[in-house]
Amino acid sequence: MNFTVKAWSNGRARVGVLHAGGCPTAIETPCLLLSTRKGLPVFISPDILPSLPSPDSHLLQTSPLHFLDCPSLKAISKIGGLHQMLGLHGYSFAAVPRDSLLCLPNCDGTNKIGASFETPCGRMLIKSAEYMKMISSLKPNIWASLADEVPAWTSEKRNRTSVDRTVQWLDDCIALDPADGGAVFGAIVGGSSVGERSRCAQEVSRRNVSGYWIGGFGLGESMDERPALLNAVTDVLPEEKPRQICGIGLPEEVLQGVAAGIDLFDSTYIYHLTLGGFALTFQMDRSKEHVPSYQLSKIGSDNAKINLRATIYRKDTSPIVDGCSCYTCQNHTRAYINHLLNVHEMLAQILLEIHNTHHYLGFFRLIREAIKEGKFELFCQKFIQTRRGHLVEAAVCA
Amino acid sequence: MPVGTQGTIKGLTTNQLEEIGCQIVLGNTYHLALRPTSELIDELGGLHKFMNWPRALLTDSGGFQMVSLLHLADITEEGVTFQSPVDGKPMLLTPEESIQIQNRIGADIIMALDDVVKTTITGPRIEEAMYRTLRWIDRCIAAHKRPSEQNLFGIVQGGLDPVLRDKCVRGLVHRNLPGYAIGGLAGGEDKDSFWRVVAQCTAALPEDKPRYVMGVGYPLDIVVCSALGADMYDCVYPTRTARFGTALIPEGVLKLKHTAMADDVRPIDPTCNCMVCKNYTRAYIHCLVTKDAMGSQLLSYHNLYYMMKLGRDLHTSIIQGCFPEFVCGFLQKMFPKGDVPEWVCNAMEVAGIDISSCCAPFSSS
Numbered sequence: 001m002n003f004t005v006k007a008w009s010n011g012r013a014r015v016g017v018l019h020a021g022g023c024p025t026a027i028e029t030p031c032l033l034l035s036t037r038k039g040l041p042v043f044i045s046p047d048i049l050p051s052l053p054s055p056d057s058h059l060l061q062t063s064p065l066h067f068l069d070c071p072s073l074k075a076i077s078k079i080g081g082l083h084q085m086l087g088l089h090g091y092s093f094a095a096v097p098r099d100s101l102l103c104l105p106n107c108d109g110t111n112k113i114g115a116s117f118e119t120p121c122g123r124m125l126i127k128s129a130e131y132m133k134m135i136s137s138l139k140p141n142i143w144a145s146l147a148d149e150v151p152a153w154t155s156e157k158r159n160r161t162s163v164d165r166t167v168q169w170l171d172d173c174i175a176l177d178p179a180d181g182g183a184v185f186g187a188i189v190g191g192s193s194v195g196e197r198s199r200c201a202q203e204v205s206r207r208n209v210s211g212y213w214i215g216g217f218g219l220g221e222s223m224d225e226r227p228a229l230l231n232a233v234t235d236v237l238p239e240e241k242p243r244q245i246c247g248i249g250l251p252e253e254v255l256q257g258v259a260a261g262i263d264l265f266d267s268t269y270i271y272h273l274t275l276g277g278f279a280l281t282f283q284m285d286r287s288k289e290h291v292p293s294y295q296l297s298k299i300g301s302d303n304a305k306i307n308l309r310a311t312i313y314r315k316d317t318s319p320i321v322d323g324c325s326c327y328t329c330q331n332h333t334r335a336y337i338n339h340l341l342n343v344h345e346m347l348a349q350i351l352l353e354i355h356n357t358h359h360y361l362g363f364f365r366l367i368r369e370a371i372k373e374g375k376f377e378l379f380c381q382k383f384i385q386t387r388r389g390h391l392v393e394a395a396v397c398a
Numbered sequence: 399m400p401v402g403t404q405g406t407i408k409g410l411t412t413n414q415l416e417e418i419g420c421q422i423v424l425g426n427t428y429h430l431a432l433r434p435t436s437e438l439i440d441e442l443g444g445l446h447k448f449m450n451w452p453r454a455l456l457t458d459s460g461g462f463q464m465v466s467l468l469h470l471a472d473i474t475e476e477g478v479t480f481q482s483p484v485d486g487k488p489m490l491l492t493p494e495e496s497i498q499i500q501n502r503i504g505a506d507i508i509m510a511l512d513d514v515v516k517t518t519i520t521g522p523r524i525e526e527a528m529y530r531t532l533r534w535i536d537r538c539i540a541a542h543k544r545p546s547e548q549n550l551f552g553i554v555q556g557g558l559d560p561v562l563r564d565k566c567v568r569g570l571v572h573r574n575l576p577g578y579a580i581g582g583l584a585g586g587e588d589k590d591s592f593w594r595v596v597a598q599c600t601a602a603l604p605e606d607k608p609r610y611v612m613g614v615g616y617p618l619d620i621v622v623c624s625a626l627g628a629d630m631y632d633c634v635y636p637t638r639t640a641r642f643g644t645a646l647i648p649e650g651v652l653k654l655k656h657t658a659m660a661d662d663v664r665p666i667d668p669t670c671n672c673m674v675c676k677n678y679t680r681a682y683i684h685c686l687v688t689k690d691a692m693g694s695q696l697l698s699y700h701n702l703y704y705m706m707k708l709g710r711d712l713h714t715s716i717i718q719g720c721f722p723e724f725v726c727g728f729l730q731k732m733f734p735k736g737d738v739p740e741w742v743c744n745a746m747e748v749a750g751i752d753i754s755s756c757c758a759p760f761s762s763s
Contacts, residue, residue: 038685040692045699047673048411070685075661079679087677120689314434317442331412331450335442339434340406346691347406 001142001183001210003029003242003263009376012234012261015368018242021141021182022083022092023058029242029263030254030371032364033061033094034357035101035271039086042271043346043353046087051327052354056361058091061266064134065103069121073137081139095140096213097131097147097187098246100268105149105219107158112165115146128172136178144213144244145173147187152220159191162216163200170207183210185244192221194232201236211242214262218247223256230260237261251282251304251363252387255380258367270360274352277309277341279320280359283386284366303386306334308352313338326358327351399424399456399632400702404433405449408637409695410702412451418672418699419706422454422506424632427499428463432483436502444504455505456632458612459496462514473513475530493534494541497550501543509579510538512553517587524557531555532569539573549576551610554599557582558591567602577608580628584613593622593745600627617646617708621728622742624712625721625749636705640697643687646704648731652680654697659684672703722751729756 002019006028016029039062040046049057062082071085079085082093098105102120109116114127131146146169148162166189177184186204190197204212214233221229226248237243242263248254249267257265273280282304306313306320316338319329328337328351340348370379400407400415402423407415415423425445430436442448445455464471464480471480477492493511500508511534513527535552542550552570556562570578580599583592596611603609610630611623620631636646643655647667653659654666662680674683674696686693715724725746729738736758746753 037690037692038682040686043691043695045414045692045695046677047414047417067685070660071679071681072661075663075679075681078661078663079681085679085682087673315438315442327411327413333442333448335434335438336405336448336450339404339448343404343429343433345404345406346409346694347411349691350409350411350695 003211003240005239007372009371009374011259012231013258013371013376014239014261014263015371016242016263018263020059020092020094023055023090025055025058027055027059027092028368030258030364030367031056031059031264032361033059033244033264033266035266035268036060036062036066037102038062038066039082039088039093041353041357043274043350044357045350048327048350048354049088052358053361053365056364057357059094059264060088060091061094061096062138062140063096063099063103064131064138065097065099065117065119065124065126067134067138068119068124073133076137081137083139092142093138093140093182094142094144094185094244094264095135095138095182096144096215096244096246096266097126098149098215100218100247100249100266101271105147107148107150107154107162110148110162110165115148115169128169129176132173132176132178135173136181139182141182142185142211142244143182144185144215145170145187147189147213147215149189149216149219150191152192152222152225154191156193159193159196162189162191163196163203166200166215167203170204170209174207174209185209185211185213185242187213187215188233189216190229190233191216192225192229194228197229197232198236201233205237209241211244212237214243214245215247217245218249218253223253226253226256227260230257230262234261252384254363255367255383258371258376259380265364267360270353270356273305273356274349277307277348277352278305278356279308279337279352280305280356281321282359282363284321284359284362308334308337308348309341310338320355321359324355324358326355328355328358399630400637400705401426401632401634402449403634404429405445407698407702408641409691409698412449414699415451415702416453418703419710420453420702422456422630423451425455425457425503425505426463427457427460427496427503428467430457430503431460431499436499440502440504444502446504454507456507457500457503457505457509459509459511460491460499461496461511464491465514473527473530475533477511493537497538497541498543501548504544505548507549507551507577508542510535510550510552512555512581514553514555514582515557516585517558517582517591518585519557524555524559525562528556528562528566531566535570535573535575551575551577551579551608553579553581553612554603555582556595558587558595560594560598563595563598564602567599571602571604575607577610577630578603579610579612579630581612583611584615584633589739589741590744592619593626593741593748596623596628597626597745597748617705618732618742620708621712621725622745622749625725625746625751627749636701637698640701641688641694643693643697645683645697646701648728649734650732654680654684654687654693656684666700667704670700670704670707672700674700674703722753725751726753726756729753 007015106116148165186209244264249269313334316334496511513530645652665675
């Protein structure tokens with residue numbers, strides 16, 4: 001794995017270039033890791049995946065927690081690991097000890113032996129040794145060490161313990177690291193304590209790791225307290241190593257992360273939008289002024305997304321977003337997707353996941369462009385203003 | 399013809415359908431008339447445009463779904479009376495109304511409304527249904543507003559009675575329709591009766607018009623019916639069985655849910671060239687089926703690929719003059735012990751296809 005920082009903007013935000021192994025082309029950061037279930041996207045089948053923007057769409061996030069019941073480690077090893085099992089040779093896989101949709105960390109069950117998770121197979125206690133066995137079988141390009149993630153409201157003592165444990169488990173994982181293994185990202189936790197976050201980051205940065213996986217976010221902390229916590233971590237970490245985060249996926253949250261110097265993001269935003277029948281529509285052309293619409297918000301849409309279940313789309317023969325080059329917008333209309341949602345057809349989710357992923361990857365491109373031009377702060381302000389603009393108008397008109 | 403009930407094949411994009419060689423898709427008039435309604439489809443330019451399917455479409459008449467899905471559906475001379483599933487109001491689907499709906503949907507082939515009776519029923523009802531079907535075809539023809547764009551197929555009824563079937567065939571052929579369907583089968587009758595009806599109809603229907611056996615079906619049934627001279631088929635089987643975790647393979651079926659599959663690192667079918675068999679193992683598919691949408695998608699893709707290939711292979715082998723060899727090869731893979739079912743042997747004999755090389759000699763009984 002290879003990472004270099006290429007450009008800076010307004011402080012900590014940076015553009016980098018990542019060679020993660022797997023994907024033959026370098027990937028620019030900040031970038032989005034696509035969410036998967038058992039290695040494949042939830043709805044986008046592997047033959048449609050290449051139609052997404054390249055190479056942005058070639059970083060996939062998975063978790064050993066997805067493979068707890070099957071296939072067995074023996075089968076996975078026999079097949080040869082993730083790339084072989086999924087037929088996705090030109091893709092890079094990052095394996096993390098968390099899945100924000102199905103496998104939430106259960107901090108009460110976690111103890112010194114292992115990390116506890118609520119999974120579809122029930123409550124599971126994962127020890128470092130087991131975790132590393134799964135990592136060796138799966139052979140991801142990047143993997144994060146096992147972490148004790150605690151929610152924002154946890155006690156000081158419990159928080160301190162989580163930091164100690166996570167650092168210990170990092171050492172355990174490194175010791176068990178197979179020689180030809182992927183790049184290890186040290187897990188950093190610390191809850192909502194700036195002090196603990198800083199302490200953990202310092203400890204982890206002393207270890208021989210290729211990058212950092214920042215856990216424990218998206219578990220109850222408020223958006224207001226987050227920047228300080230993120231900065232406490234990134235201030236301590238060496239600049240030339242990549243930083244990955246889990247659990248913060250909304251556009252505003254991504255901007256917070258980028259502003260703090262994070263490079264890799266996962267997001268459940270696309271999944272939730274897709275299941276809800278929403279399609280992303282926020283303006284991608286930075287030169288155009290965005291006009292907020294009160295009418296949209298009455299049907300659950302806003303400047304960022306439209307609710308395709310709404311009856312106003314029954315006869316709308318336009319694509320989700322005019323000019324969008326994704327498979328969905330090039331081939332289908334809002335009316336058709338509205339019908340598919342109405343009759344509960346799986347194709348609706350497939351088409352929506354394609355478009356939403358495409359659109360969100362475009363958002364990350366905009367972020368990188370803004371950083372390269374040195375205008376990232378301005379970009380953030382404008383973006384947030386536009387998103388909130390319709391709320392102001394709605395309040396005024398109501 | 400894969401069945402795209404509500405304007406989509408479950409879990410596949412139109413692009414994927416094109417890629418696997420699908421030429422024509424069936425849409426269900428009953429479902430589409432309910433949602434999004436035939437008027438909306440018409441307003442938006444027809445079903446081809448609505449789903450963005452550049453190839454052929456066929457719609458059924460809506461009658462079968464009504465009878466099979468709805469309580470209190472009843473058939474009278476006027477049409478099919480039923481309770482609207484939307485508001486419970488009594489409604490009537492006449493031959494005229496069925497054709498008008500199908501005119502609006504705009505499929506390339508449309509089906510006449512027939513009086514369809516289960517083959518397991520006996521008695522005068524079958525005769526009544528056969529004659530009514532003939533009276534209704536005239537009403538369908540009269541109501542059809544787009545004969546130069548949409549091909550109206552008639553449906554042969556008559557239950558399992560060869561006399562009735564013969565009368566129906568003659569009646570329909572007399573109307574000189576673009577194509578003919580053999581209806582009223584695939585409903586639980588025994589296979590021996592099934593093939594005989596198909597054989598009788600294909601022998602009597604014109605050589606130069608397509609013959610569509612409705613609701614068929616299993617790969618074996620398709621091979622037999624093709625040997626007997628049928629051309630078109632529709633069935634939900636490949637996609638529905640995929641959603642239950644079953645894959646179609648030359649040997650028959652493979653149940654991916656089975657625990658034995660959990661450690662099986664072979665592809666579903668080593669002889670299949672579809673992207674599922676080229677990239678995935680049984681073990682991996684096993685962990686997806688019935689739990690993740692992706693499992694349904696991948697298996698549906700494979701199953702439809704299998705069916706499309708079967709159609710192509712049948713077609714090519716006939717053109718190349720090696721159809722009997724193809725049939726033998728097919729039967730040998732499916733019945734390696736030579737235990738080809740008797741009905742298949744009988745049907746092949748009538749079809750004039752020699753399959754003695756793949757049948758174990760019958761024990762004297």
